[in-house]
Amino acid sequence: MPWMLPTIMKNLFSRPVTRRYPYVKRPPFPEARGKLHFDTEKCNLCGACSRICPANAIIVDKEGRTIKYNPFACIYCGNCVEGCPKKAITMDILYSPPAIQKEEEVITFPPSTK
Amino acid sequence: MNWIARSRAKSPWLLHYDCGSCNGCDIEILACLTPLYDIERFGIVNMGNPKHADILLVTGPANHPNYRVLKNLYEQMPEPKVVVVVGSCGCTGGVFHNCPNILGGIDKVIPVDVYVPGCAAKPEAIIDGVVLALEKLKNGK
Amino acid sequence: MARTVIPFGPQHPVFPEPIQLKLECEDERIVGVVPVIGYISRGIEKAAELNPFRNNIFLCERVCGICSFMHALCYCQGIEDMMKVEVPSRARFLRVFWAELSRMHSHLLWLGLLADSFGFESLFMQVWRAREIILDISEMTSGHRIIQSTNVIGGVRRDIDEEMAQKVEEMLAQFKELADRSILPTILNDPTIKERTVGKGILTKEQAELLAAVGPTLRGSGVASDMRMTEYAAYKEIGFEPIVETAGDSYARTLVRVKEIYQSLDIILKALSMMPEGDIAVRVTGRPEGEVVSRVEQPRGELIYYVKGNGTANLERLKIGTPTFANIPSLLVMLPGCELADVPVITLSIDPCIACCER
């Protein structure tokens, strides 16, 4: 009945609100939570992030000096960012892209200088 | 042939099944249909019926009762079909990795073509994932 | 007479989430309903015993994506109670802010689904278009559209500064304008909507009390009961009156939720204006010991967390009592006698959240 009529007529004669996503990308809000980045300079491979990760997405290998980060398990909560004693983890504002293969990200650290 | 491939890529119909996610990805899939994202631009329609669908969008990790439902639905879809998993928990188990009733990622039940990470995945990510899936659909898998 | 026995769900376009109703109908009149739940049972309560208690916040947030903030809030309030932590008052106001924001988003989401369940596609689109504004506020203030993830034990993780508050107010005004113009008049007046909802799925006051319905389902039947009346977080300072409708049908429940959207809008604005200065969190040390019951008002009704700690980093027991689970008995009273076409409408009128319900 006519109660919706003004709205649809207004919509019909004005520009659609649709954001043409793949062609027009709106930058995410500055506070948005996205992919993790590990700073190999600051990190001392203490493993705190691995212990507090609720999704088991970070595996720290102290001997091999690598961090395995699985973006397909990460829940983007930011717990590791806050829990890192060295503040070595930062969060991107962009989400991890979809993929055809689930590939873990392996961050390799330079050999220990100490 | 070219026409067929083109049409396949231009007219993917979705089937969405929630396998035990927290709902976050589900409502983001629904949000994709709505004016702001409007995936009908790409000819995508949410069908709700496996027999009409080309893309199976699965959210959430597989568990025991869902396992067979998912298999049934997948079986009832006509070829060519692709499976897109939305959300970290569907990809690997995610935050539910140690829940007792969880089998793990969807790929333990049916073959998965595209993984969309995120918790909850953003509509943009879902659109990206579906576009990736279209490439597969185009070639008739 | 010929009887029809069919499965309604788990994969069914009406339900975004899997639940099955085993329906028995004569012609299209429902004569029997048996709900089948457990399709998305993940075992979160058990998993919560395996995780460190601080990590459980993230697990609880993912009990249900729609009301994730409420779950975390309830869990944090429980732990804080147990550990006798005094939460800073700014944090309490911020909690109210996000709680009401997620209530608005949840109710709008539900309103869209309801519109879609009776085939009113353009209303669905309008509602979800308005909802995007709320989600933008959420992303702007917390970093994510739905899973705000701002609770920690002892307060909140993020702050809202003056500039951001200004922006939120602008966006809310924009939302209000949109809702006033296109959504509210349709829902209040449209005869086809009334045809589909008025008198459908009646739950009387007595039945509602007897079957322990909660949330808008209960308030739609004329019982003024709302956990916010217990004045957790900052509801005491802000002040709160529950919204009650007396008809007890699907339309009454719809009205309750629509009015709550406006109420939440007011509460958010109040919270922003009354927000005191100060810390947003206190540092909490130690391990939880003892047991506690924590209750908050989720968009769907009363949410109960029972937490038992034993002095270790892991909890001994976490029990979640969810509103949808409490409302299913009422649903089974509402459904028999209605038509098959009304099943989606009535089912959605309790706003089922299966993810909550089955954990």
Next chain:
Amino acid sequence: MTASLIGIAILFPFAAGFVCLTLKNHKARAGVVFLSAIVLIATSILFFSQGTFPLGYTPSHEWDMAIFVLDYLLMAYFLYLGLNDFFRNGIKIRNVSTIGLVLVQAISLALFEFSWAPELPITVEPALFIDHLSLIMCLIICIIGSLICIYGIKYMQDHEKHLGLEKTKQNWFFFYMVMFLGAMNGIVFANNILWLYFFWEVTTLCCYALIRHDETPEAIESGFRALWMNLIGGVGFVVAIILAFNSYGTLSLITLISNPTPFLLLPLAFLFLAALTKSAQVPFQGWLLGAMVAPVPVSALLHSSTMVKAGVYLAVRIAPAFWGTSLSAMIAVFGGFTFMAAAILAISQSEAKRVLAYSTISNLGLIILCAGINTPLAITAAIMLIIFHAISKGLLFLCVGNIEHNIWSKNIEDMQGLVRRLPLITGITIAGMISMLLAPFGVLISKWAAIEAAGASASLLSPLILLFLVIGSAATTVFWVKWIGRFLSEVPSTEGLKMEPFSPLYHTPVMLLIGGAVVLSILIAPVYNWLVSPAVGTFYLTTVSTQSWFFRSAIGCFVAWPLFIVLAAALVVPSLFVKTKPERIRAAYMCGENVEYDTPQFRSVADDKFELQLGGVYLEEDLGEKKLDKWFKVIALIILLVLFVVVLV
């Protein structure tokens, strides 16, 4: 030649009936039935090919006397039946009304014949009058009736085996069955109204006896109901005879019809009353529904070629006499109301035979509506409906009988997916239903003609008639298609169809009938030219032309055979293209909880398997018999009352 053919058509069945009665041996009896069927079919076809019509024929006057005596004997027998029941079971509606109605009939007839009539017995020249309408009826009776009798041979064997009877009653059964055909031939040939009346009452007797054949309490009750309701028609008949003779001085039906006068309307109205009780129109539909307790061949016979067809035959026969009067318009309204009411009531029925019964009542209402509209196109529609309805309905009853003997149920819900279990008979049944339901089959061509005729009718009541017509035809679609749906509702399976064993006595009649329905529908133009057009042409100017086999009336055109080509293409094309490979077969959609593809089960509570049950729509609450039946009866009675008031005024 013609005289002997007439004699065979009427008397041979009586004789054969008596032979059946005396024979105790099943095989011999079957032989006699078979023989009489062949004789009757041959007679009717010979008659059709030899005769020049219309023709009058008067047998010797002894026959008049015989019929005069037999009339009273018959009434005495009815009286005996009523009294017998009265002394055994006490006062009941059934025996009181039977006794009362017989007495009214006998006394008024006796008063008329013994005191007013100038001679005894009243003779009419010619006593028998046969035109194309009679011929069409004769063909229907002899061919379809005989096929039903042949079917009855095997059916009654199985029926009695199922009931576990020790002593067979088949001799009585076939006595009445075969005699019925003779009486019907008598009705359609008679010109002397007294003769017509006699044969009319014989059919009532046969009908009563056949309905109570199984002697269950329900069968006896139904038999009596058929008896007394038809006796109401008998009373109408007697009144009509007296009135007609009073104002006209003759009992020649054909004279009455060809010289209509305003005085005639009242006797015609009473004749119409007789016709509509016989045709079980609302509010007299009770007896025909009750008759469903009888064995299937009886129902088939009552519905297709005998009994109820006598009523509509009479209505169509006397239609020219009330052409253009208000009675005609009221008859159309009455018929239209029955058409609608019966079709709507049929929706809520779940028993196969009751659905068929309501469908018959509905179609007879349509025929009466056409008689009431009374334009050449309408009468054409009425006659074509009589033909095609007889074929299809006879067929459907026989099919249901066969199905009943396979699944031992008459409930539509039990016929779910029967197309897989009994492909042959179910396929024929569906084809028969489609021939009742869809264009371009004969029934629909007739319905098309009826709607166009109703639209063109000049009567002020035509909007009302149209309303009944459109709602009725929509309701017809609903109840047929949902039944077809039950048959078709099958479970996916990789196995091919396996035909059930062919049983000649069961399957031959139905195959002949469905063949007839299809062929006659395709050959609608020749059928019209050879049979219908002359029948209409006796009293009306025909307006239909069949150029290039299109059925073209003055106001419209129905192209039947091109649609048959489409239909043939719709059957042939897919059977060439559609290939079902087993690996492509999937389960039906059950929200993902289907168990196996070939079982109608789903998983539900506690992971158990549950049977999927699917009921059709019955709309019991909105359109059920309980709710509507009494209202329909009241409205029909009011229409009937108005009809008589209109005539009197």
Next chain:
Amino acid sequence: MAIIFIAAIVVTPFIGGLLRGIDRKLTAHMQGRIGPPIQQPFYDIIKLFSKSQIITTRSPLLLVYGYLLFIVAAVVLFALKQDLLMLILVLGVADVLLVMGSFSTRSPYSQIGSNRELLQMFSYEPILILASIAIYMETGSFLISRIQQPLLPTLWPVYLALLIALIILMRKSPFDISASEHAHQEIVRGIFTEYSGLYLGLIELAHWYELVLVLAVISLLWTAGVWPGILLALFSWFIVLIIDNINARLTWSWMIRTSWVAGIGLSILNIIGLRLFGG
């Protein structure tokens, strides 16, 4: 004649498909979206034709061809300006075949959908038949070729009734009960649940024919020249789109009530009027 014959078969689906495409575009715009491109229905149908076939039972597949062929037959009958009433009966045949087809699988939703489709026929068939009779009363013939004058001035109540039938036939809100355009509905595409791939494509194709046919029947109400009729049909089509977007879906009992009281009522009143005041 042969040219009309072939043109009717070949051109009609293109018009129908285009109308469906514009329909989706306009609907999207009314909802504030961009919507699919206008050629989207053609993409859909080609995709459906190219999908692998999965089947439940054999008989629906057979009946789908019948459905399509009879609708095409009805279109041809219209193009050759044949009897309007016969055309409606042929359309009825097509719909019955579709219903029979989806009855042929023991599947809960397709059975419920078929039952509802039957009730839809129950609702709109009387309106169509009465409309043809009203047109007859004005022109004196059921043949389409005899319609020469604008009928709308005297037949406007019939036109309103036909709008109700048009909503039901286009499967639009508030009467899209047997298989809705809106995916989130209680019976999962109801009558079409068990069809897939090629057969769903054939049904879609048949719908295009049906849409054009019904609009063509409406255009008969104004036959002065070519354009007024077409404009009337397009206007009605647009009205239906708007009604679709401002209403909730209703139940079947409501549909029968509306179409009988309003649809049949208007038509009958119109016929009574014609009967009383000339025509």
